[in-house]
Amino acid sequence: xxxxxxxxxxxxxxCPGLNAVIRAIVKAGTMDGYASIGIKGGLDGLxxxxxxxxxxxxxxxxxxxxxxxxxxTANSGRFAAKTGKGKTRKVPQKTLDEAKKNFEALGLxxxxxxxxxxxxxxxxxxxxxxxxxxxxxxxxxxxxxxxQMTFGFETAVACAVDAxxxxxxxxxxxxxxxVLEVMGRYAGWIAAYAGLAGGADVxxxxxxxxxxxxxxxxxxxxxxxxxxxxxxxxAEGVSLDHKQISQDKGAADREIRLGGVGHQLASQIQSLTGxxxxxxxxxxxxxxxxxxxxxxxxxTRFGVRAVRMLAKKQFGKMVALQANGMMxxxxxxxxxxxxxxxxxxxxxxxTARALGISFGNQV
Numbered sequence: 001x002x003x004x005x006x007x008x009x010x011x012x013x014x015c016p017g018l019n020a021v022i023r024a025i026v027k028a029g030t031m032d033g034y035a036s037i038g039i040k041g042g043l044d045g046l047x048x049x050x051x052x053x054x055x056x057x058x059x060x061x062x063x064x065x066x067x068x069x070x071x072x073t074a075n076s077g078r079f080a081a082k083t084g085k086g087k088t089r090k091v092p093q094k095t096l097d098e099a100k101k102n103f104e105a106l107g108l109x110x111x112x113x114x115x116x117x118x119x120x121x122x123x124x125x126x127x128x129x130x131x132x133x134x135x136x137x138x139x140x141x142x143x144x145x146x147x148q149m150t151f152g153f154e155t156a157v158a159c160a161v162d163a164x165x166x167x168x169x170x171x172x173x174x175x176x177x178x179v180l181e182v183m184g185r186y187a188g189w190i191a192a193y194a195g196l197a198g199g200a201d202v203x204x205x206x207x208x209x210x211x212x213x214x215x216x217x218x219x220x221x222x223x224x225x226x227x228x229x230x231x232x233x234x235a236e237g238v239s240l241d242h243k244q245i246s247q248d249k250g251a252a253d254r255e256i257r258l259g260g261v262g263h264q265l266a267s268q269i270q271s272l273t274g275x276x277x278x279x280x281x282x283x284x285x286x287x288x289x290x291x292x293x294x295x296x297x298x299x300t301r302f303g304v305r306a307v308r309m310l311a312k313k314q315f316g317k318m319v320a321l322q323a324n325g326m327m328x329x330x331x332x333x334x335x336x337x338x339x340x341x342x343x344x345x346x347x348x349x350x351t352a353r354a355l356g357i358s359f360g361n362q363v
Contacts, residue, residue, distance in 0.1 A: 004109045005036070005037055005108050006025060006034045006109060006110055006112060006307065007110065007111040008037070008038050008055065008114070011043055011073055011116075012073060012074075012075045013287060014068050014288075015138060015151070015287050016067050016152055016155040016290060016295060017138070017155065017291040017298070017299040018068065019063040019070055020291055020299035020303070021136055021138070021151070021299045021306075022038070022060070023300075024299060025304075027060060028304045034109070034310075035054065037052050037053070038070070040071050041071070043113070043119075044074060045072075046098075047099060050106070065296070067290055079091055079095065091126075099126070099131075100131065109132065109310065110132040110133065111131060112135075113126075113135050115136075115137075115139075116138055116141070116143075117139070117144060121336045123135045123318075123332055124332035124336055127316040132315040134317060135317070135319070136302045136303070136318070136319050137150045137335070139153070140152040140156035140190065140286055141187050142184075142187065142189040142340070143187035143340050143341065145339065146334055146335040147321050147330075147335075148322065148325075149298065151295045151298045151302060152287075152291070154295050154298075155289070156182075156190055156286040159285055159289065160191075160282055163180055163280065163285075164180060164198030165198060167280065171231060172228075174229075175229050176229055177266070177276070177277040178229070178230070178232065178279075178280065179233075179262045179265055179269070179280070180232070180234070180262070180280050180282060181236055181259070181261060181280070182233060183235075183286050183287075184206075184235045185236065185237050185258060186206050186339055187205075187206065188235045188237075188342045191203055191204070192205055192348055192349065196348070196352050198233070201219075201357065201358065202215055202219075202230065202232040202360060203232075203234075203358075203359055204235065204238050204265075205235045205359070206239070208344050208360070210238070214361060215269065216269070218230070218358040219273050232265070236259050236261060236262075260281075263281070266279040305327045306319050316333075317330060317332060318330055318332050318335040320335070
């Protein structure tokens with residue numbers, strides 16, 4: 001086995017394209033004289049007993065199109081650095097020391113951490129402790145400010161659009177209001193893109209406060225026009241009746257689980273309008289399945305760039321897609337703790353408004 005070894009770990013929620021990044025790292029690393037070691041089950045795999053295994057070119061067969069992650073992942077555990085919106089938790093020194101000892105025992109030259117805001121916040125703390133780390137941005141939420149796009153997002157949008165295509169026919173057949181709840185946490189990117197591409201009539205996102213009166217008005221306007229069905233897309237992180245809906249209150253080792261706003265919204269719409277209203281929560285369907293062609297090429301480019309950064313000892317940085325479409329690098333310090341949100345008066349929203357799509361903030 002070569003003396004140079006790349007450690008690879010996937011953290012946070014799973015999403016389409018993780019295996020494509022792993023594949024790119026292993027293939028590009030092999031070309032550059034590196035062996036690849038996969039850390040299993042998230043960063044906790046670096047703790048005793050260590051969970052690690054070699055990754056070979058043969059292992060990468062079929063990985064480009066395979067969803068999920070062959071290494072496993074976790075969005076909780078001893079390395080969790082985010083416990084809520086804007087709240088950062090310091091990873092215990094004892095945990096970092098144990099991981100550093102095992103990292104050195106594995107003979108790793110560097111560690112590629114593939115993850116979102118939480119995982120990359122942990123990566124930044126590890127870099128400060130002397131770990132030679134490089135980050136790759138992963139989240140279907142597309143909410144990392146330091147990169148133009150994260151992988152997994154485009155596939156999640158495609159899943160949501162497919163659902164909207166299907167909901168249109170059943171909504172029209174029954175003259176119903178259909179509410180589709182999508183993921184995104186505190187950013188409305190999935191809802192906005194999917195709603196625009198999927199022909200929604202109402203799009204509700206965290207960045208634009210809405211009122212039920214405005215939603216009711218839009219639905220009744222469509223009734224007058226002879227359109228007796230309405231499609232509503234709602235992001236899981238919106239505030240309904242001045243509060244965000246969550247499944248629990250979170251814990252010390254993970255973030256709050258958002259979700260449930262769709263059903264409450266559908267119930268209130270039915271009470272206000274008298275129209276039969278149903279909700280579909282897309283949930284983890286957005287995280288599964290094969291990555292789209294766009295995400296596959298993005299994952300591949302991210303993985304190759306990560307290997308090049310390790311070779312040049314550009315540690316403490318994250319691979320980023322720049323505004324010019326080229327690959328670049330930003331410091332992990334600047335890559336985390338700043339959520340990229342939808343601009344309320346930006347071109348995306350103005351395009352939707354020009355089509356008559358309501359964002360629930362005009363009565």
